[in-house]
Amino acid sequence: MNSEHYRNEVIKRQVDIARLEVQRTKLAYQAAEAEQKRLALISNSSRAATPSAVAAAQKEATRYSLLHAKINAEAAKLASKIARSHSEYKNASKNLNTALTQERYNHIQSERNRLTHEIFLSPYTYDEVVYTSSQHDDNLLSTTEKNNKKNYPHPPHQGSFHIITGVNGTGKSRYLRSLIRRGIADDFCQRIICLSGTAYDRFPLQGDADTPKIDYLYFGNKAKGNILSEKAPFRLLANYILGEGCNGISGELAGNVLEEIGFSRKIGLRFSRTAYKQGLRKYNARASELDIIVDLSSTLEQTYETKDRLLSISNGEASLLDLAFHKNGEELTLANLSSGERLYLLTTLALCFCVRDGTLILFDEPENSLHPHWQAKIIQDMVTIIGKMADECTTVIATHSPLIVSSAPNDISLICNLPSEEPWIKSELYGRNTDTVLSEQFGLNSPRSLSVAMLIQECLSTLMDANENPAPFIKAADTLLNQNIKLDQDDPLFSTMSRIHELRERYS
Incomplete structure (x- = not known):
C-alpha cells in the first residue's frame, strides 16, 4: 500500500482518539454530576422531617450511586478503547514511515536506473x-x-x-x-x-x-x-x-x-x-x-x-x-x-x-x-x-x-x-x-515522528478545555511550534499545524 493510504489511516486514528477523548470527558462530567447529586440527597435525608422523606431521599441517592458506578464502568471500557486506538495509531504511524521510506528509496532507485541507462547509451564503453x-x-x-x-x-x-x-x-x-x-x-x-x-x-x-x-x-x-x-x-x-x-x-x-x-x-x-x-x-x-x-x-x-x-x-x-x-x-x-x-x-x-x-x-x-x-x-x-x-x-x-x-x-x-x-x-x-x-545529530525533526505526533495529540486534547483553561493548550502548542517543522501546503498535516498556530495566537 502507498503512503497516502497509511497517511489517511494515521489521520483517522487521530480523529478516533480525539472523539473518544471527548466521550471520556463527557462521562467524567456525568459521573461527577451523579456523585454531586448523591451527596446532596444524603445531606437532605439527614435533615428530612419524616421517615418517608428520609427513605425517598436514600432511595434516590442509591439510584445515583448505581448510575455513578455504571458511568465509571463505561469510562473504564472507553479507556481501553482509547489505549487500543493509541496502539493502532502508533502502528499506522510506523507503517506510514515505512511507506515513505520505501517510496523515497524507489524514487532514488528509479532516478539512478534512468541515469545509468543514459550512461550506457553514451558513446563510451560500458566500463x-x-x-x-x-x-x-x-x-x-x-x-x-x-x-x-x-x-x-x-x-x-x-x-x-x-x-x-x-x-x-x-x-x-x-x-x-x-x-x-x-x-x-x-x-x-x-x-x-x-x-x-x-x-x-x-x-x-x-x-x-x-x-x-x-x-x-x-x-x-x-x-x-x-x-x-x-x-x-x-x-x-x-x-x-x-x-x-x-x-x-x-x-x-x-x-x-x-x-x-x-x-x-x-x-x-x-x-x-x-x-x-x-x-x-x-x-x-x-x-x-x-x-x-x-x-x-x-x-x-x-x-x-x-x-x-x-x-x-x-x-x-x-x-x-x-x-x-x-x-x-x-x-x-x-x-x-x-x-x-x-x-x-x-x-x-x-x-x-x-x-x-x-x-x-x-x-x-x-x-x-x-x-x-x-x-x-x-x-x-x-x-x-x-x-x-x-x-x-x-x-x-x-x-x-x-x-x-x-x-x-x-x-x-x-x-x-x-x-x-x-x-x-x-x-x-x-x-x-x-x-x-x-x-x-542532523537537526531535522520529522513531522511523521512519534514525538511530533504525540505533541499534535497533546494540542488536540488540551484544546477541548482551552476556553476555560487555555494554559495547557498554549504550553503544548508552543512546544510543537518550537520544533520548526517545515511542511508543504499539499501535506495533510499542513492545515492542522496552521490551525494550531492560529488558535495559539487567539489564546495568547
Whole structure:
C-alpha cells in the first residue's frame, strides 16, 4: 500500500482518539454530576422531617450511586478503547514511515536506473564513462588544501571509529582528503584505504597520491583520463586477493560476508591476454582465458598459479577482465551486479584483504545505492572485519545517513557534525531510531515522528478545555511550534499545524 493510504489511516486514528477523548470527558462530567447529586440527597435525608422523606431521599441517592458506578464502568471500557486506538495509531504511524521510506528509496532507485541507462547509451564503453574535468578538480583541491582553516581542525583519534556529518558544502569530503596529507606528515599510519560511494569524492587517484612512505589504496570508480571505471577498483583488489590475501584469515572472513548477503563463497577472476599490434600493447577484451577460482571457505594459501598470475600482471602480460560471483545458482559478472551489490562487495572484500595494523580507512558516503538494511549492515560488517584484521585501525566515515550513524557502536565511536570547531565527542546514538538520530545529530525533526505526533495529540486534547483553561493548550502548542517543522501546503498535516498556530495566537 502507498503512503497516502497509511497517511489517511494515521489521520483517522487521530480523529478516533480525539472523539473518544471527548466521550471520556463527557462521562467524567456525568459521573461527577451523579456523585454531586448523591451527596446532596444524603445531606437532605439527614435533615428530612419524616421517615418517608428520609427513605425517598436514600432511595434516590442509591439510584445515583448505581448510575455513578455504571458511568465509571463505561469510562473504564472507553479507556481501553482509547489505549487500543493509541496502539493502532502508533502502528499506522510506523507503517506510514515505512511507506515513505520505501517510496523515497524507489524514487532514488528509479532516478539512478534512468541515469545509468543514459550512461550506457553514451558513446563510451560500458566500463568507462566521462565524469568531470580533472583540471577543475585539481585546481579546486589545491585551493582547498592551501586553506585548511575551512576543514575540520581536529585529527581523528588513532584506533577509533569516527562518523562525520553535516549539510552539503560544509567540508566533509575536503576533511577526508586532508587526512591523507596529515597521515603522511605525522606518521599516523602505514597504509591508507580510500573507499567511496560517490563518483564525486575528493580522493587522489591510484598512483597520483604522493605517499612514498606508506601504501595508498584508492577503491573509488575514478580513473585517469577523466573517466569512471567500474573495473578499476576491482583490478586493484585482485592484486591483494592473489597476494597479501593468501595469508591469515582474510579468505574465510570474506567468505562469511559473501554468504551472509546471499552469494557463494567462490569467486572467479577472469584475465585478458596481452596482444601486440604495431609495437603497441593491447589487451584482448574478449579473451576469457587465464581464469582463477578463489574458494573463500577457509584460509587462502599462495599457489604456483596465483604467483604466476601476479607476475603476469606486474609484467603487463595480463589484466583483470572481470570477476564472476555466484548467487542463487546464477553467475553474475561486474556488469550484472546492481550498484548496491557492487559497492557492498568492493567495500567488504577490500577491508578483508587489505586491512592491517596501522591502517587509516576513509569512506565517503557509504550509503549511496544501498538499501536501508544494507546501510546498517555495512557498518556492522566493517566493525567486525576491522576488529579481526587489525589491532589498531582508524576509520573516518562521512555520511548523510542516520542509519549509518546509528549503526556504529558507542564504545568505539566518535562523532562530529560540521560546521564545527568542537573536538570529537563520544557517540551515544547506537541503536537509536531514525527520528531520534535525525533530530539529535542532523537537526531535522520529522513531522511523521512519534514525538511530533504525540505533541499534535497533546494540542488536540488540551484544546477541548482551552476556553476555560487555555494554559495547557498554549504550553503544548508552543512546544510543537518550537520544533520548526517545515511542511508543504499539499501535506495533510499542513492545515492542522496552521490551525494550531492560529488558535495559539487567539489564546495568547
